[in-house]
Amino acid sequence: METGKKYLEMANxxxxxxxxxxxxxxxxxxxxxxxxxxxxAAPEVGxxxxxxxxxIQSSAISSIGPSxxxxxxxxxxxxxMGAPVSWMRLSFIGSVNYEAMAAGFGAQAMGTDLQxxxxxxxxxxxxxxxxxxxxxxxxxxLFADKMNKVNHLLSKGNERMVPIISAGAMLGAxxxxxxxxxxxxxxxxxxxxxxxLACVFGCGIMMVLTxxxxxxxxxxxxxWSFAIAMFSGMFVGxxxx
Amino acid sequence: MxxxxxxxxxxxxxxxxxKITMLLGITLCFLPALVISFVYGYMPPAAAILTGLxxxxxxxxxxxxxxxxxxxxxLGIPGTYLTFLSGNTSNMRVPCSSVAQEAADVEFGxxxxxIISTIGIAVSVMVGLVIxxxxxxxxxxxxxxxxxxxxxxxxxxxxxxxxxxFGQFAISRPKLAAVAAVIAIGMTWLLRNGFLDFMPGKNxxxxxxxxxxxxxxxxxxRLIYKKELQVPEEEKTEAK
Numbered sequence: 001m002e003t004g005k006k007y008l009e010m011a012n013x014x015x016x017x018x019x020x021x022x023x024x025x026x027x028x029x030x031x032x033x034x035x036x037x038x039x040x041a042a043p044e045v046g047x048x049x050x051x052x053x054x055x056i057q058s059s060a061i062s063s064i065g066p067s068x069x070x071x072x073x074x075x076x077x078x079x080x081m082g083a084p085v086s087w088m089r090l091s092f093i094g095s096v097n098y099e100a101m102a103a104g105f106g107a108q109a110m111g112t113d114l115q116x117x118x119x120x121x122x123x124x125x126x127x128x129x130x131x132x133x134x135x136x137x138x139x140x141x142l143f144a145d146k147m148n149k150v151n152h153l154l155s156k157g158n159e160r161m162v163p164i165i166s167a168g169a170m171l172g173a174x175x176x177x178x179x180x181x182x183x184x185x186x187x188x189x190x191x192x193x194x195x196x197l198a199c200v201f202g203c204g205i206m207m208v209l210t211x212x213x214x215x216x217x218x219x220x221x222x223x224w225s226f227a228i229a230m231f232s233g234m235f236v237g238x239x240x241x
Numbered sequence: 242m243x244x245x246x247x248x249x250x251x252x253x254x255x256x257x258x259x260k261i262t263m264l265l266g267i268t269l270c271f272l273p274a275l276v277i278s279f280v281y282g283y284m285p286p287a288a289a290i291l292t293g294l295x296x297x298x299x300x301x302x303x304x305x306x307x308x309x310x311x312x313x314x315x316l317g318i319p320g321t322y323l324t325f326l327s328g329n330t331s332n333m334r335v336p337c338s339s340v341a342q343e344a345a346d347v348e349f350g351x352x353x354x355x356i357i358s359t360i361g362i363a364v365s366v367m368v369g370l371v372i373x374x375x376x377x378x379x380x381x382x383x384x385x386x387x388x389x390x391x392x393x394x395x396x397x398x399x400x401x402x403x404x405x406x407f408g409q410f411a412i413s414r415p416k417l418a419a420v421a422a423v424i425a426i427g428m429t430w431l432l433r434n435g436f437l438d439f440m441p442g443k444n445x446x447x448x449x450x451x452x453x454x455x456x457x458x459x460x461x462x463r464l465i466y467k468k469e470l471q472v473p474e475e476e477k478t479e480a481k
Contacts, residue, residue: 062365106290140309144259204404
Protein backbone atom coordinates (compact mmCIF):
# COMPACT_ATOMS: atom_id res chain seq x y z
CA MET A 1 0.00 0.00 0.00
CA GLU A 2 2.98 2.31 0.61
CA THR A 3 3.98 2.45 -3.04
CA GLY A 4 0.28 2.72 -3.89
CA LYS A 5 -0.04 5.87 -1.85
CA LYS A 6 3.02 7.33 -3.47
CA TYR A 7 1.85 6.95 -7.05
CA LEU A 8 -1.63 8.22 -6.22
CA GLU A 9 -0.17 11.43 -4.83
CA MET A 10 1.52 11.89 -8.17
CA ALA A 11 -1.58 10.84 -10.09
CA ASN A 12 -3.71 13.40 -8.23
CA UNK A 13 -1.19 16.25 -8.30
CA UNK A 14 -2.17 19.73 -9.53
CA UNK A 15 0.13 19.29 -12.51
CA UNK A 16 -1.88 16.23 -13.60
CA UNK A 17 -5.11 18.21 -13.25
CA UNK A 18 -3.66 20.87 -15.55
CA UNK A 19 -2.48 18.31 -18.11
CA UNK A 20 -5.85 16.54 -18.10
CA UNK A 21 -7.68 19.88 -18.12
CA UNK A 22 -5.98 21.02 -21.31
CA UNK A 23 -7.03 17.82 -23.06
CA UNK A 24 -10.62 18.09 -21.81
CA UNK A 25 -10.69 21.69 -22.99
CA UNK A 26 -10.27 20.49 -26.61
CA UNK A 27 -13.47 18.44 -26.33
CA UNK A 28 -15.36 21.39 -24.88
CA UNK A 29 -14.01 23.71 -27.54
CA UNK A 30 -15.02 21.34 -30.33
CA UNK A 31 -18.55 20.91 -29.07
CA UNK A 32 -19.02 24.67 -28.58
CA UNK A 33 -17.74 25.45 -32.09
CA UNK A 34 -19.89 22.75 -33.69
CA UNK A 35 -22.93 23.74 -31.63
CA UNK A 36 -22.70 27.39 -32.68
CA UNK A 37 -22.11 26.57 -36.33
CA UNK A 38 -25.11 24.22 -36.32
CA UNK A 39 -27.38 26.77 -34.66
CA UNK A 40 -26.39 29.24 -37.37
CA ALA A 41 -26.93 26.71 -40.15
CA ALA A 42 -30.28 25.44 -38.84
CA PRO A 43 -32.53 28.15 -40.38
CA GLU A 44 -30.57 27.92 -43.64
CA VAL A 45 -31.65 24.30 -44.18
CA GLY A 46 -35.22 25.02 -43.17
CA UNK A 47 -35.21 23.94 -39.53
CA UNK A 48 -37.54 25.86 -37.23
CA UNK A 49 -36.59 27.29 -33.83
CA UNK A 50 -38.96 24.80 -32.28
CA UNK A 51 -37.18 21.83 -33.87
CA UNK A 52 -33.84 23.08 -32.58
CA UNK A 53 -35.29 23.55 -29.12
CA UNK A 54 -36.73 20.03 -29.18
CA UNK A 55 -33.33 18.62 -30.16
CA ILE A 56 -31.55 20.46 -27.33
CA GLN A 57 -34.07 19.52 -24.68
CA SER A 58 -34.47 15.88 -25.69
CA SER A 59 -30.73 15.35 -25.78
CA ALA A 60 -30.17 17.10 -22.44
CA ILE A 61 -32.88 14.99 -20.80
CA SER A 62 -31.56 11.78 -22.35
CA SER A 63 -27.94 12.54 -21.36
CA ILE A 64 -28.52 12.57 -17.64
CA GLY A 65 -29.04 8.84 -17.06
CA PRO A 66 -25.99 7.67 -19.04
CA SER A 67 -23.86 10.41 -17.44
CA UNK A 68 -24.68 9.10 -13.98
CA UNK A 69 -23.69 5.58 -15.01
CA UNK A 70 -20.40 6.93 -16.38
CA UNK A 71 -19.93 8.90 -13.15
CA UNK A 72 -20.33 5.82 -10.99
CA UNK A 73 -17.85 3.81 -13.05
CA UNK A 74 -15.50 6.77 -13.15
CA UNK A 75 -15.35 6.59 -9.37
CA UNK A 76 -14.21 2.96 -9.57
CA UNK A 77 -11.48 3.91 -12.05
CA UNK A 78 -10.52 6.87 -9.88
CA UNK A 79 -9.38 4.59 -7.07
CA UNK A 80 -6.67 3.06 -9.26
CA MET A 81 -5.84 5.70 -11.87
CA GLY A 82 -6.42 8.89 -9.87
CA ALA A 83 -9.02 11.61 -10.46
CA PRO A 84 -7.46 13.71 -13.27
CA VAL A 85 -6.81 10.76 -15.60
CA SER A 86 -10.21 9.17 -14.93
CA TRP A 87 -11.94 12.48 -15.54
CA MET A 88 -10.02 13.12 -18.75
CA ARG A 89 -10.44 9.63 -20.15
CA LEU A 90 -14.19 9.48 -19.57
CA SER A 91 -14.92 12.98 -20.87
CA PHE A 92 -12.70 12.45 -23.83
CA ILE A 93 -12.31 9.55 -26.28
CA GLY A 94 -12.78 6.82 -23.74
CA SER A 95 -15.61 4.74 -22.49
CA VAL A 96 -16.20 2.87 -19.32
CA ASN A 97 -15.30 -0.67 -20.34
CA TYR A 98 -12.36 0.35 -22.43
CA GLU A 99 -10.45 2.35 -19.82
CA ALA A 100 -10.18 -0.23 -17.06
CA MET A 101 -9.24 -2.87 -19.62
CA ALA A 102 -6.54 -0.71 -21.23
CA ALA A 103 -5.05 0.34 -17.91
CA GLY A 104 -5.07 -3.33 -16.90
CA PHE A 105 -3.20 -4.37 -20.05
CA GLY A 106 -0.57 -1.72 -19.37
CA ALA A 107 -0.16 -2.83 -15.76
CA GLN A 108 0.04 -6.45 -16.92
CA ALA A 109 2.84 -5.56 -19.32
CA MET A 110 4.79 -4.34 -16.28
CA GLY A 111 4.08 -7.61 -14.50
CA THR A 112 1.38 -6.42 -12.09
CA ASP A 113 -2.33 -5.56 -12.01
CA LEU A 114 -4.56 -2.58 -11.25
CA GLN A 115 -4.83 -3.48 -7.57
CA UNK A 116 -1.06 -3.42 -7.07
CA UNK A 117 0.11 -0.52 -9.17
CA UNK A 118 3.58 0.92 -8.85
CA UNK A 119 4.41 4.35 -10.28
CA UNK A 120 5.95 2.81 -13.36
CA UNK A 121 3.05 0.38 -13.90
CA UNK A 122 0.65 3.27 -13.52
CA UNK A 123 2.59 5.12 -16.20
CA UNK A 124 2.52 2.10 -18.49
CA UNK A 125 -1.25 1.76 -17.97
CA UNK A 126 -1.67 5.40 -18.90
CA UNK A 127 0.40 5.05 -22.07
CA UNK A 128 -1.62 1.99 -23.08
CA UNK A 129 -4.93 3.80 -22.53
CA UNK A 130 -3.83 6.73 -24.65
CA UNK A 131 -2.14 4.86 -27.49
CA UNK A 132 -4.87 2.23 -27.64
CA UNK A 133 -7.56 4.81 -28.27
CA UNK A 134 -5.72 6.68 -31.02
CA UNK A 135 -7.17 4.31 -33.64
CA UNK A 136 -10.63 5.89 -33.38
CA UNK A 137 -9.19 9.40 -33.53
CA UNK A 138 -6.92 8.71 -36.49
CA UNK A 139 -9.62 6.89 -38.43
CA UNK A 140 -12.03 9.78 -37.82
CA UNK A 141 -9.40 12.38 -38.69
CA LEU A 142 -8.62 10.67 -41.99
CA PHE A 143 -12.01 9.42 -43.09
CA ALA A 144 -14.91 11.28 -41.43
CA ASP A 145 -15.29 13.68 -44.33
CA LYS A 146 -15.15 10.83 -46.85
CA MET A 147 -17.69 8.54 -45.22
CA ASN A 148 -20.49 9.65 -47.50
CA LYS A 149 -18.71 7.53 -50.07
CA VAL A 150 -19.07 4.40 -47.93
CA ASN A 151 -22.76 5.13 -47.66
CA HIS A 152 -22.92 5.66 -51.36
CA LEU A 153 -21.18 2.35 -51.93
CA LEU A 154 -23.56 0.48 -49.60
CA SER A 155 -26.62 2.08 -51.17
CA LYS A 156 -25.28 1.56 -54.69
CA GLY A 157 -26.34 5.12 -55.39
CA ASN A 158 -30.01 4.43 -54.62
CA GLU A 159 -31.31 7.32 -52.48
CA ARG A 160 -34.12 5.23 -51.04
CA MET A 161 -31.62 2.76 -49.68
CA VAL A 162 -30.16 5.35 -47.26
CA PRO A 163 -32.84 5.14 -44.52
CA ILE A 164 -32.70 1.34 -44.76
CA ILE A 165 -28.94 1.41 -44.22
CA SER A 166 -29.39 3.70 -41.20
CA ALA A 167 -32.01 1.41 -39.70
CA GLY A 168 -30.01 -1.75 -40.50
CA ALA A 169 -26.79 -0.38 -39.02
CA MET A 170 -28.51 0.85 -35.85
CA LEU A 171 -30.60 -2.27 -35.31
CA GLY A 172 -27.57 -4.48 -35.93
CA ALA A 173 -25.25 -2.49 -33.67
CA UNK A 174 -27.69 -2.21 -30.78
CA UNK A 175 -28.91 -5.79 -31.08
CA UNK A 176 -25.24 -6.71 -30.73
CA UNK A 177 -24.80 -4.48 -27.67
CA UNK A 178 -27.97 -5.82 -26.08
CA UNK A 179 -27.36 -9.50 -26.91
CA UNK A 180 -25.01 -10.10 -23.98
CA UNK A 181 -27.89 -9.50 -21.57
CA UNK A 182 -29.70 -12.59 -22.80
CA UNK A 183 -27.05 -15.05 -21.68
CA UNK A 184 -26.45 -16.68 -18.33
CA UNK A 185 -23.05 -17.12 -16.76
CA UNK A 186 -22.92 -20.59 -18.27
CA UNK A 187 -23.53 -19.10 -21.74
CA UNK A 188 -27.00 -20.43 -22.36
CA UNK A 189 -29.92 -18.27 -23.49
CA UNK A 190 -32.26 -16.69 -20.96
CA UNK A 191 -35.13 -14.23 -21.03
CA UNK A 192 -35.88 -14.24 -17.32
CA UNK A 193 -32.73 -12.67 -15.91
CA UNK A 194 -32.79 -9.11 -14.54
CA UNK A 195 -30.63 -7.57 -17.29
CA UNK A 196 -32.63 -9.27 -20.04
CA LEU A 197 -35.90 -8.03 -18.55
CA ALA A 198 -34.47 -4.50 -18.28
CA CYS A 199 -33.55 -4.70 -21.93
CA VAL A 200 -36.89 -6.14 -23.10
CA PHE A 201 -38.89 -3.59 -21.13
CA GLY A 202 -36.66 -0.70 -22.24
CA CYS A 203 -37.29 -1.78 -25.82
CA GLY A 204 -41.02 -2.42 -25.45
CA ILE A 205 -41.76 0.81 -23.60
CA MET A 206 -39.74 2.81 -26.12
CA MET A 207 -41.69 1.23 -28.99
CA VAL A 208 -45.03 2.13 -27.44
CA LEU A 209 -43.99 5.67 -26.45
CA THR A 210 -42.40 6.43 -29.84
CA UNK A 211 -45.52 5.24 -31.62
CA UNK A 212 -47.88 7.22 -29.36
CA UNK A 213 -45.76 10.39 -29.50
CA UNK A 214 -45.65 10.22 -33.27
CA UNK A 215 -49.26 9.34 -34.09
CA UNK A 216 -50.76 11.72 -31.51
CA UNK A 217 -48.00 14.29 -32.05
CA UNK A 218 -47.34 14.83 -28.34
CA UNK A 219 -44.37 17.18 -28.08
CA UNK A 220 -43.29 16.58 -24.50
CA UNK A 221 -43.42 12.81 -24.99
CA UNK A 222 -41.08 13.05 -27.96
CA UNK A 223 -38.52 14.62 -25.63
CA TRP A 224 -39.05 12.33 -22.68
CA SER A 225 -39.82 8.94 -24.22
CA PHE A 226 -36.20 7.76 -24.27
CA ALA A 227 -35.54 8.75 -20.64
CA ILE A 228 -38.84 7.21 -19.51
CA ALA A 229 -38.14 3.94 -21.37
CA MET A 230 -34.58 3.79 -20.05
CA PHE A 231 -35.45 4.37 -16.40
CA SER A 232 -38.55 2.13 -16.44
CA GLY A 233 -36.50 -0.68 -17.97
CA MET A 234 -33.86 -0.13 -15.31
CA PHE A 235 -36.48 -0.24 -12.60
CA VAL A 236 -37.95 -3.51 -13.91
CA GLY A 237 -34.45 -5.01 -13.91
CA UNK A 238 -33.88 -3.80 -10.35
CA UNK A 239 -37.15 -5.32 -9.14
CA UNK A 240 -36.43 -8.63 -10.89
CA UNK A 241 -32.86 -9.01 -9.61
CA MET B 242 -33.58 29.24 -46.72
CA UNK B 243 -30.40 28.89 -48.69
CA UNK B 244 -29.74 25.76 -50.71
CA UNK B 245 -26.00 26.11 -50.84
CA UNK B 246 -25.35 27.12 -47.26
CA UNK B 247 -24.96 23.54 -45.97
CA UNK B 248 -22.53 22.35 -48.61
CA UNK B 249 -20.73 25.60 -49.35
CA UNK B 250 -20.43 27.19 -45.93
CA UNK B 251 -21.39 24.83 -43.09
CA UNK B 252 -19.60 21.62 -44.12
CA UNK B 253 -16.26 23.19 -45.12
CA UNK B 254 -16.15 24.98 -41.75
CA UNK B 255 -17.05 21.78 -39.89
CA UNK B 256 -14.44 19.72 -41.73
CA UNK B 257 -11.74 22.34 -41.15
CA UNK B 258 -12.48 22.61 -37.42
CA UNK B 259 -13.11 18.87 -37.18
CA LYS B 260 -9.60 18.18 -38.43
CA ILE B 261 -8.02 20.87 -36.27
CA THR B 262 -9.70 19.61 -33.12
CA MET B 263 -8.94 15.95 -33.90
CA LEU B 264 -5.26 16.82 -34.39
CA LEU B 265 -5.24 18.80 -31.15
CA GLY B 266 -6.95 15.88 -29.42
CA ILE B 267 -4.44 13.37 -30.78
CA THR B 268 -1.54 15.52 -29.55
CA LEU B 269 -2.85 16.82 -26.24
CA CYS B 270 -4.20 13.53 -24.94
CA PHE B 271 -0.56 12.54 -24.35
CA LEU B 272 -0.02 15.34 -21.80
CA PRO B 273 -0.75 13.31 -18.63
CA ALA B 274 1.53 10.48 -19.81
CA LEU B 275 4.26 12.98 -20.65
CA VAL B 276 3.97 14.59 -17.22
CA ILE B 277 4.33 11.23 -15.45
CA SER B 278 7.18 10.13 -17.69
CA PHE B 279 9.26 13.27 -17.97
CA VAL B 280 8.33 15.51 -15.05
CA TYR B 281 8.08 12.73 -12.46
CA GLY B 282 10.53 10.50 -14.33
CA TYR B 283 8.53 7.28 -14.54
CA MET B 284 9.02 6.32 -18.17
CA PRO B 285 8.12 2.68 -18.72
CA PRO B 286 10.30 0.66 -21.14
CA ALA B 287 9.13 0.91 -24.74
CA ALA B 288 8.75 -2.86 -24.91
CA ALA B 289 6.23 -2.81 -22.05
CA ILE B 290 4.20 -0.02 -23.64
CA LEU B 291 4.19 -1.95 -26.90
CA THR B 292 3.05 -5.14 -25.15
CA GLY B 293 0.19 -3.29 -23.47
CA LEU B 294 -0.74 -1.59 -26.72
CA UNK B 295 -0.75 -4.84 -28.69
CA UNK B 296 -3.08 -6.49 -26.15
CA UNK B 297 -5.41 -3.53 -26.48
CA UNK B 298 -5.30 -3.38 -30.28
CA UNK B 299 -6.09 -7.06 -30.54
CA UNK B 300 -9.33 -6.33 -28.67
CA UNK B 301 -10.22 -2.91 -30.09
CA UNK B 302 -8.53 -2.89 -33.49
CA UNK B 303 -11.57 -3.85 -35.53
CA UNK B 304 -13.76 -1.39 -33.64
CA UNK B 305 -11.61 1.56 -34.77
CA UNK B 306 -13.12 1.02 -38.21
CA UNK B 307 -16.41 -0.78 -37.63
CA UNK B 308 -17.82 1.72 -35.12
CA UNK B 309 -17.39 4.90 -37.18
CA UNK B 310 -18.81 3.15 -40.25
CA UNK B 311 -21.76 1.60 -38.40
CA UNK B 312 -22.83 4.80 -36.67
CA UNK B 313 -22.09 7.19 -39.52
CA UNK B 314 -25.55 6.94 -41.16
CA UNK B 315 -27.08 8.25 -37.91
CA LEU B 316 -24.36 10.63 -36.75
CA GLY B 317 -23.47 12.40 -40.01
CA ILE B 318 -20.04 13.93 -40.69
CA PRO B 319 -20.04 16.61 -37.94
CA GLY B 320 -21.52 14.14 -35.46
CA THR B 321 -18.77 11.64 -36.25
CA TYR B 322 -16.08 14.16 -35.32
CA LEU B 323 -17.87 14.99 -32.07
CA THR B 324 -18.59 11.39 -31.14
CA PHE B 325 -15.16 9.90 -31.64
CA LEU B 326 -13.34 12.74 -29.91
CA SER B 327 -15.62 12.67 -26.89
CA GLY B 328 -16.05 8.90 -26.58
CA ASN B 329 -18.84 7.00 -24.82
CA THR B 330 -20.17 6.29 -28.28
CA SER B 331 -22.85 3.65 -27.88
CA ASN B 332 -23.96 4.49 -24.36
CA MET B 333 -24.44 8.22 -24.90
CA ARG B 334 -23.59 9.94 -28.19
CA VAL B 335 -25.46 7.67 -30.59
CA PRO B 336 -28.60 7.50 -28.41
CA CYS B 337 -28.62 11.31 -28.02
CA SER B 338 -28.17 11.81 -31.75
CA SER B 339 -31.05 9.52 -32.64
CA VAL B 340 -33.33 10.81 -29.88
CA ALA B 341 -32.73 14.43 -30.98
CA GLN B 342 -33.52 13.57 -34.60
CA GLU B 343 -36.66 11.70 -33.58
CA ALA B 344 -37.83 14.59 -31.36
CA ALA B 345 -37.19 17.23 -34.01
CA ASP B 346 -38.89 14.99 -36.57
CA VAL B 347 -36.15 15.05 -39.21
CA GLU B 348 -34.96 12.28 -41.54
CA PHE B 349 -31.71 10.48 -40.76
CA GLY B 350 -29.01 11.05 -43.34
CA UNK B 351 -30.39 14.38 -44.61
CA UNK B 352 -28.86 17.85 -44.15
CA UNK B 353 -31.48 18.65 -41.52
CA UNK B 354 -30.79 15.34 -39.78
CA UNK B 355 -27.07 15.97 -39.72
CA ILE B 356 -27.47 19.42 -38.13
CA ILE B 357 -29.94 18.22 -35.50
CA SER B 358 -27.68 15.24 -34.75
CA THR B 359 -24.75 17.63 -34.21
CA ILE B 360 -26.79 19.82 -31.87
CA GLY B 361 -27.93 16.76 -29.91
CA ILE B 362 -24.42 15.34 -29.54
CA ALA B 363 -22.89 18.71 -28.62
CA VAL B 364 -25.49 19.10 -25.87
CA SER B 365 -24.76 15.60 -24.58
CA VAL B 366 -21.03 16.37 -24.49
CA MET B 367 -21.66 19.49 -22.42
CA VAL B 368 -24.09 17.80 -20.03
CA GLY B 369 -21.69 14.88 -19.60
CA LEU B 370 -18.75 17.18 -18.94
CA VAL B 371 -20.59 19.08 -16.23
CA ILE B 372 -21.71 15.92 -14.43
CA UNK B 373 -18.30 14.22 -14.70
CA UNK B 374 -16.41 17.32 -13.60
CA UNK B 375 -18.55 17.64 -10.50
CA UNK B 376 -18.01 13.90 -9.94
CA UNK B 377 -14.26 13.99 -10.41
CA UNK B 378 -13.81 16.91 -8.04
CA UNK B 379 -16.35 15.65 -5.52
CA UNK B 380 -15.12 12.09 -5.97
CA UNK B 381 -16.16 9.45 -3.50
CA UNK B 382 -18.28 11.89 -1.51
CA UNK B 383 -20.86 12.05 -4.30
CA UNK B 384 -21.14 8.33 -4.79
CA UNK B 385 -21.21 7.91 -1.04
CA UNK B 386 -24.33 10.10 -0.94
CA UNK B 387 -26.21 7.84 -3.33
CA UNK B 388 -28.50 5.33 -1.64
CA UNK B 389 -27.27 1.73 -2.05
CA UNK B 390 -30.42 0.80 -3.97
CA UNK B 391 -29.76 3.45 -6.56
CA UNK B 392 -26.24 2.22 -7.21
CA UNK B 393 -27.56 -1.29 -7.65
CA UNK B 394 -30.36 -0.13 -9.93
CA UNK B 395 -27.90 1.72 -12.15
CA UNK B 396 -26.45 -1.66 -13.15
CA UNK B 397 -29.58 -2.16 -15.21
CA UNK B 398 -29.56 1.22 -16.93
CA UNK B 399 -27.32 0.22 -19.82
CA UNK B 400 -29.29 -2.94 -20.74
CA UNK B 401 -32.44 -0.80 -20.74
CA UNK B 402 -30.71 1.92 -22.77
CA UNK B 403 -29.56 -0.51 -25.46
CA UNK B 404 -33.08 -1.95 -25.57
CA UNK B 405 -34.62 1.51 -25.87
CA UNK B 406 -32.42 2.59 -28.79
CA PHE B 407 -33.23 -0.71 -30.49
CA GLY B 408 -36.94 -0.09 -29.80
CA GLN B 409 -36.85 3.38 -31.34
CA PHE B 410 -35.83 1.86 -34.66
CA ALA B 411 -37.76 -1.39 -34.26
CA ILE B 412 -41.12 0.38 -34.19
CA SER B 413 -40.82 1.58 -37.77
CA ARG B 414 -39.07 -1.53 -39.11
CA PRO B 415 -40.24 -4.52 -37.05
CA LYS B 416 -39.27 -7.19 -39.58
CA LEU B 417 -35.73 -5.94 -39.87
CA ALA B 418 -35.56 -5.64 -36.07
CA ALA B 419 -36.49 -9.30 -35.70
CA VAL B 420 -33.80 -10.34 -38.18
CA ALA B 421 -31.18 -8.15 -36.45
CA ALA B 422 -32.05 -9.63 -33.05
CA VAL B 423 -31.79 -13.19 -34.36
CA ILE B 424 -28.42 -12.51 -36.01
CA ALA B 425 -26.98 -10.77 -32.93
CA ILE B 426 -28.20 -13.37 -30.44
CA GLY B 427 -27.15 -16.23 -32.70
CA MET B 428 -23.68 -14.81 -33.22
CA THR B 429 -23.29 -14.06 -29.51
CA TRP B 430 -24.27 -17.64 -28.72
CA LEU B 431 -21.66 -18.96 -31.14
CA LEU B 432 -19.08 -16.58 -29.67
CA ARG B 433 -19.79 -17.45 -26.07
CA ASN B 434 -19.77 -21.16 -26.69
CA GLY B 435 -16.38 -21.03 -28.36
CA PHE B 436 -17.48 -21.70 -31.94
CA LEU B 437 -15.72 -18.60 -33.27
CA ASP B 438 -12.37 -19.19 -31.61
CA PHE B 439 -10.82 -20.27 -34.89
CA MET B 440 -10.97 -16.68 -36.11
CA PRO B 441 -7.87 -14.49 -35.79
CA GLY B 442 -7.55 -11.90 -33.04
CA LYS B 443 -7.87 -12.08 -29.31
CA ASN B 444 -10.19 -14.88 -28.27
CA UNK B 445 -13.08 -14.60 -28.26
CA UNK B 446 -13.24 -12.46 -31.41
CA UNK B 447 -16.11 -10.17 -30.44
CA UNK B 448 -15.49 -7.88 -33.42
CA UNK B 449 -16.95 -10.60 -35.64
CA UNK B 450 -20.32 -10.35 -33.89
CA UNK B 451 -20.70 -6.62 -34.48
CA UNK B 452 -19.43 -6.89 -38.06
CA UNK B 453 -21.91 -9.60 -38.98
CA UNK B 454 -24.76 -8.03 -37.00
CA UNK B 455 -24.32 -4.63 -38.68
CA UNK B 456 -23.61 -5.64 -42.24
CA UNK B 457 -25.94 -8.66 -42.07
CA UNK B 458 -28.77 -6.35 -40.98
CA UNK B 459 -28.04 -3.85 -43.74
CA UNK B 460 -28.07 -6.68 -46.25
CA UNK B 461 -31.27 -8.11 -44.75
CA UNK B 462 -32.83 -4.65 -45.00
CA ARG B 463 -32.05 -4.57 -48.67
CA LEU B 464 -33.88 -7.88 -49.16
CA ILE B 465 -36.86 -7.16 -46.90
CA TYR B 466 -37.56 -3.72 -48.31
CA LYS B 467 -36.88 -4.57 -51.91
CA LYS B 468 -40.33 -3.33 -52.81
CA GLU B 469 -39.81 -0.04 -51.08
CA LEU B 470 -36.68 0.48 -53.14
CA GLN B 471 -38.63 0.16 -56.36
CA VAL B 472 -42.22 1.29 -55.94
CA PRO B 473 -43.11 4.97 -56.39
CA GLU B 474 -43.58 7.49 -53.56
CA GLU B 475 -47.20 6.97 -52.51
CA GLU B 476 -46.70 3.32 -51.54
CA LYS B 477 -43.74 4.07 -49.33
CA THR B 478 -45.82 5.12 -46.34
CA GLU B 479 -46.16 1.72 -44.67
CA ALA B 480 -42.50 1.24 -43.87
CA LYS B 481 -41.68 4.65 -42.42
